[in-house]
Amino acid sequence: MTITRYKAIIAYDGTNFHGFQRQPNVRSVQEELEKTLTKLNSNLPVIVQGSGRTDAHVHALGQVIHFDLNEQREIEKLRFALDTQSTEDIAIHSIEIVANDWHARYQPHQKTYLFRLDNNKSRNPFIRTYTSHFPYPLDISKMAFAIKQLEGTHDFTGFTASGTSVENKIRTIFHTEIFRKNNEIHFIFHGNGFLYKQVRNMVGTLIKIGNGKMPVNQIEHILETKNRSLAGPTAHPEGLYLKEVRYI
Amino acid sequence: MTITRYKAIIAYDGTNFHGFQRQPNVRSVQEELEKTLTKLNSNLPVIVQGSGRTDAHVHALGQVIHFDLNEQREIEKLRFALDTQSTEDIAIHSIEIVANDWHARYQPHQKTYLFRLDNNKSRNPFIRTYTSHFPYPLDISKMAFAIKQLEGTHDFTGFTASGTSVENKIRTIFHTEIFRKNNEIHFIFHGNGFLYKQVRNMVGTLIKIGNGKMPVNQIEHILETKNRSLAGPTAHPEGLYLKEVRYI
Numbered sequence: 001m002t003i004t005r006y007k008a009i010i011a012y013d014g015t016n017f018h019g020f021q022r023q024p025n026v027r028s029v030q031e032e033l034e035k036t037l038t039k040l041n042s043n044l045p046v047i048v049q050g051s052g053r054t055d056a057h058v059h060a061l062g063q064v065i066h067f068d069l070n071e072q073r074e075i076e077k078l079r080f081a082l083d084t085q086s087t088e089d090i091a092i093h094s095i096e097i098v099a100n101d102w103h104a105r106y107q108p109h110q111k112t113y114l115f116r117l118d119n120n121k122s123r124n125p126f127i128r129t130y131t132s133h134f135p136y137p138l139d140i141s142k143m144a145f146a147i148k149q150l151e152g153t154h155d156f157t158g159f160t161a162s163g164t165s166v167e168n169k170i171r172t173i174f175h176t177e178i179f180r181k182n183n184e185i186h187f188i189f190h191g192n193g194f195l196y197k198q199v200r201n202m203v204g205t206l207i208k209i210g211n212g213k214m215p216v217n218q219i220e221h222i223l224e225t226k227n228r229s230l231a232g233p234t235a236h237p238e239g240l241y242l243k244e245v246r247y248i
Numbered sequence: 249m250t251i252t253r254y255k256a257i258i259a260y261d262g263t264n265f266h267g268f269q270r271q272p273n274v275r276s277v278q279e280e281l282e283k284t285l286t287k288l289n290s291n292l293p294v295i296v297q298g299s300g301r302t303d304a305h306v307h308a309l310g311q312v313i314h315f316d317l318n319e320q321r322e323i324e325k326l327r328f329a330l331d332t333q334s335t336e337d338i339a340i341h342s343i344e345i346v347a348n349d350w351h352a353r354y355q356p357h358q359k360t361y362l363f364r365l366d367n368n369k370s371r372n373p374f375i376r377t378y379t380s381h382f383p384y385p386l387d388i389s390k391m392a393f394a395i396k397q398l399e400g401t402h403d404f405t406g407f408t409a410s411g412t413s414v415e416n417k418i419r420t421i422f423h424t425e426i427f428r429k430n431n432e433i434h435f436i437f438h439g440n441g442f443l444y445k446q447v448r449n450m451v452g453t454l455i456k457i458g459n460g461k462m463p464v465n466q467i468e469h470i471l472e473t474k475n476r477s478l479a480g481p482t483a484h485p486e487g488l489y490l491k492e493v494r495y496i
Contacts, residue, residue, distance in 0.1 A: 011372075011373055011374075012373055013373040013374050013376070059374070083370060083371070084371075088371065088373065088376050089373045089376070090373060091370055091371055091372060091373050093370070122331060122339060122341070123331070123332075123336065123339055124259075124339060125259055125260055125261040125336065125337045125338060125339050126259075126261050126307070126378065128261070128336050128337070130374065
């Protein structure tokens with residue numbers, strides 16, 4: 001029996017999940033995948049490792065996981081089986097075989113997040129779980145100026161949830177984008193890692209700046225002071241997507 | 249106290265509804281609207297009438313309803329109150345005052361339905377409740393030929409659910425369309441009325457024709473013989489949208 005390690009790129013609609021990570025008594029992406037993989041592994045338990053967690057209601061377009069099976073499988077057959085036998089809110093985009101010491105979380109990687117903000121005046125029932133709704137005016141040029149202040153290597157303490165256990169809060173954001181798409185505003189953040197609730201706190205602050213409730217230099221000020229209370233409220237999870245995990 | 253009748257154009261995501269019509273022990277669009285309107289009417293009961301029913305999981309982009317309130321309201325304020333106080337899967341697009349004998353169902357009208365078929369090979373978790381998934385090849389030119397045979401005035405007995413209580417099964421379809429949009433196929437039907445499950449049975453038959461499992465003249469044959477067993481299976485409700493109700 002040879003153990004083979006598989007890397008998979010998956011997508012999920014986070015609406016009905018309490019996040020990626022397995023937790024007692026609630027539905028998680030990890031547990032759903034482990035249930036299906038265990039069935040495909042002659043009922044021998046399979047553990048799934050993700051590149052990182054996503055919170056309740058947060059979506060993924062390109063989350064990366066790894067898992068081990070007891071034999072080498074034909075890749076496309078395995079992908080098809082896992083895709084079709086998984087619950088309807090998870091899709092398996094691709095699978096490949098990796099070295100037995102490859103690790104979705106510990107292998108160095110960069111992540112890209114997308115945040116979709118619905119800026120229509122009225123709520124749209126069809127995108128209510130796929131966007132965050134903000135019906136008030138937003139000055140996109142102010143937000144475009146402010147988002148650039150997030151780029152670079154900074155201590156992001158002011159943008160993480162209080163009580164976060166991670167010691168090192170220095171991260172690098174390589175690239176940001178903001179643009180209108182129909183009546184939505186899309187925010188893109190590409191970096192070498194993000195702290196707990198960091199993306200949602202950055203978006204919440206950018207919304208306040210766009211709405212004129214905070215000055216355009218507020219982000220610089222938060223980065224300097226590391227003061228969480230200067231940042232905007234945490235934006236809703238429904239608008240957030242883990243878009244891509246890129247291994248380097 | 250003057251009774252005023254209001255006509256409203258509404259949209260709803262049918263995913264979590266057991267259809268438009270009020271029924272015991274299940275969630276319906278009608279009951280949700282009546283609950284909110286009753287609150288807005290000093291807790292005096294309000295009855296909502298729709299242009300017709302939609303089935304469980306079927307969506308509406310432009311359903312029309314009417315209801316009476318005990319006084320004349322400022323239209324935009326009423327729309328805003330009903331929109332924001334309604335459950336998140338219902339939106340109120342517009343409201344106008346109509347004559348006290350105007351009736352959403354009995355006033356002569358035409359209806360347009362849209363059906364969205366996802367023709368991608370893999371399931372997409374983000375549109376699973378907004379499209380019907382068909383991963384096999386479809387010849388759109390065959391379907392474009394066949395859909396035109398539905399236009400005109402016909403006895404649609406062969407396309408309705410068996411046991412339908414309506415006596416007169418003659419309806420007119422004024423216009424049909426079929427086109428690809430990304431990897432979806434969209435079907436449009438505009439007619440003076442549709443029988444129970446008629447649109448879904450027409451789509452189910454068109455899919456069989458597109459997939460080469462039925463000849464391109466099958467629709468003509470079903471219309472002539474009125475034989476339900478010659479039609480394809482009823483297409484899934486998730487793909488169906490009541491797009492517009494036009495009063496004439």
